[in-house]
Structures are given as structure tokens and as C-alpha cells.
Amino acid sequence: MNGALPLIWRKFGERYDLDGNFCETCGTAFFPARPVCPSCRRRGKLVPKKMPKTGKIVSFTEVFTGPAGFEHETPYFIAIVELDNKARLLTQIVDSEKERVKIGAKVGKVFRKISDIDPEGPIAYGYKFKVVC
């Protein structure tokens, strides 16, 4: 499913540039972009917004048994990252010494290949994060 070309193409902005949106009514940032602000609903004013490229780790896990398409990547880190504007996303943590992957660690966005599940299909690229200090 993730290897489908139209899906990959549709997701360029989100996965390459962290395109999300922002509710001007309540000041909440959303990633991915939401069709409606869950707090303000019809009173919300949503505008497109690029997310900041840095944040901190809220939780993490080291995956030893990966799903299809990731079997050869193990072990790898998955984390929930809270970006500097409080929006959260799930991402892989790469290029980081194991001991430095911990809750509260500052991370920055990098651009990487994510997977190529379908050998005949397109390769999916997108964001991963690495520990920056």
C-alpha cells in the first residue's frame, strides 16, 4: 500500500518538507495537516504551515523484529518526537549513538530513504530524525 505511486506523490509535501497546518483561532499546530481543528471545529481558521525541523524525543523503542519492508534494517529506533511548536510525529531515529537516544534528547530532521517494499515500484523517501546534542 505504501509503495503506491499516487500515494507517494501526494505525500511529497508532508514527507519531504514537514508541511502541516496551524489553527489561528487557538494557536495549535497540526502534523499531518488536519481537515478540521478538533478543539475549534467550524470556528477554527486553518492555514498551511511548515513544521520546525527540530524537537525532542517524547518516547522511543528499539525495534528488533521489523514489519515487511524493514526486516533488513533491524535493529532500528522508532520515536515519538515533539517538534519545537508542540506538534508530534512518529519517526525513525538514525545516525545517532545508541546511548544518546533517550527521552528528552534534542533531535533534528534529516532526509532519508524510508522503504522500497515493492521491488518494481517507486522508492519512498521522507523524514527521519537524528540526535543533535
Add this chain to the structure above:
Amino acid sequence: MRSVSIIGTGCTVFGEHWNKSFRQLIAEAGIEAIQNAGVEGKDIEALYGGNMASGRFIGQEHVGALIADQLGLNPIPATRVEDACASGGVALRSGYMAIKSGEYDVVAVGGIEKMTDVGTDQAAIALGGAGDQETELFHGASFPALYALMARAHMNKFGTTEEQLAAVSVKNHKNAMLNPKAQFHREITVADVMKSSYIASPLKLLDCSPITDGAAAVILCETEKAKEICEQPIEIIASGQASDTLALPGRKNLYETMAARVAAKAAFEKAKLTPKDIDFAEVHDCFTIAEILAIEAIGFCEKGKGGPFTEQGKTALDGEIPVNVSGGLKGKGHPVGATGVAQAVEACIQLQGKAEKRQVKDAKIGLAHNVGGSGATATVHLFKAAEGRK
């Protein structure tokens, strides 16, 4: 106000049924429930079948009609209900509401998953569909990884330990020893869990529920009518359901399950009861951390205290509030679409005093908690023995 009771139950042995198909399993559970209810096929007015991923597991959709067909119940309306691993709980709730509304008096509810017709890779893909394809699975987050993220957050916030998580697994394996229908009949120790290999840290192999084939069914009936035809009807005294964001990052906290808390609160309010009134609970322990999150969301212990509460034996068969006396998903097995219905079957067996070696003493009120995905769907049902036919 109309009330709804369970008048018959059926459940297959849970395990790897290489010699039985989807159809055979649901027929076995369904026929047992109908015969146990003392009604005939012609008395049943509608059917709800909980199933998560038959399309992925056996290449078959449209299983609502298939189940009615196999049970010889055509032409009654038959509906498949899908909410990931909460499909069974939501199917039960659908049947409950259909009677509550006054539309029907007698309804069949089934739950089924046939998971071992595919390899474990394919099974993992099927189960992965309970999470968010675009923002979680895309990045390589397996289903255990999502619960591992919640476990780590809980450990960080409250000091929960891996040994406390292991205690859930040890207890549930011990309970499963007393359940002839459980997948595992093997006691394990905390040390066994601790030395099993990491799947997604901090979760290890023995923190995870297995891949299971199985089916369960209950027959629901309007309570006044149930009292005329059934010796030991079990009344569903409340049904709560709630939802949360599909993906974990959208949630306010990773260390609590909001949907389960809301569903439990709704059920307790409807029944005018509190967690203290509950005598036993079947909760959704797809991973050990999930049982800790469940008992906190329901309110059996303080938020953050689920680890020590479990380690101190308070959720054991002879504890303050016995949790998962059936063996739970970990010990009894987890055929995802069947689980929510199987929990209701266990509640009936306990309240009818027929649980033999795993019987909870003086069980008057039971609770079932069923969760879909990483917590985006939750159902909570409360059960009580009703006065039956003399």
C-alpha cells in the same frame, strides 16, 4: 427501559487450528451458543459478526452474510462489524443496541479470526492495519513498537519496571492453566519473560499475546423474555464505547488510554456503579503494558500505580480484583475479532458459577474491556446475573 441479557454462549478452543477453517470455527461457536440458549434458529432476528481482517487472513470479505449462511440463519439481516481488535466488543454493543432500541428481541453476536492460514509476516501486516498506515507503519512502526512507545512513556512517567510488566504475563499464563480452552498451558516466571528476546524494547516476546485462531458467540435477548426462557440469564447492565486519534502522536499522553477511560466512565455512570463494585474483569492485554493501562483507565488502581498493583498480586485470581482469570489475551490467546465476544462468554461463565477451578468467589458483577489498535477504539461492558426461569 428495555434491558438486554445474554441467554447462550459458545466458544471454540483457542489456538492454532490448522485443521479447521474460518467457517468451521464460527459454526462451532455459533451452534453451541444457539443450542445453549435454548432457542431455535427461527427465533433469531439479526446477526452481528465481529471480525478484523478476514480479507488479509483468508482473502474473504462479506463475512456477515457468510456467518449467517453457515449457521443456517438466512434471510435475517447479517452485518460484519470491524473496529480492529475491538471488533468483538463493538459487535456485542451493536447487538445490545439493536435490542435496546426495540427493533429486535433476539440477536446473535459472533466474533471470529482465523489467523494461521497465513505466515507470521502476513499476519503482522494484517494486524498493522489497526494502526495508522500513513504516519506509523510507513516509518517501520510495527504493532509491538506502538505499545512499546506507550510502555516506555509509562515507565518514564511513573517508574514502572520491566519486571512489573512481566508480572502481568506470569499471572495470565498461570490463570490460563485453569482454562481448558486456552492456547497456552505453560506456567512461566518473571525470569523467563525477562530473558525472552526483545521484539521492540522494552517489550519482549513474552510480553506479547500470540497469533490465534478462534471464535466465540453469544445470543442476546430482551431481559423480560430472557427470564422466561433461560435459567441463568446474564444481564448486560451497561455498554460504553469511545474513540481516540488513530495514530499515537495525536494523543495528549502516551501513558494513558483516554478512550478506555471515557468508555469505562460512561458504563459506570449508566449502571450507577464504581470500579469498587466490580468483582472481576476481563481486560485487553494484547501486550503486558496494555493490562496496566487498562486497570488504570478503568479505575481499579490509581493512575500510574498499575505496575506495583499487579506485582503485589492484587489482580490475581485470589486478589482484590481478579483480572483476566480466563488467561487473558496473553494466556488464552487473541483471535482478534473474537476476543471481545470471548470476554463476554467468560463473564457469563463466571457469573453463572461455572468456571470450575478458575471461579472467582461470590462473583456478582463482571467487566469486559476491549481495545482496538493502540487505543483508538475501546468498549467497556458490565454484566450481572439476572433472575432466571425457575
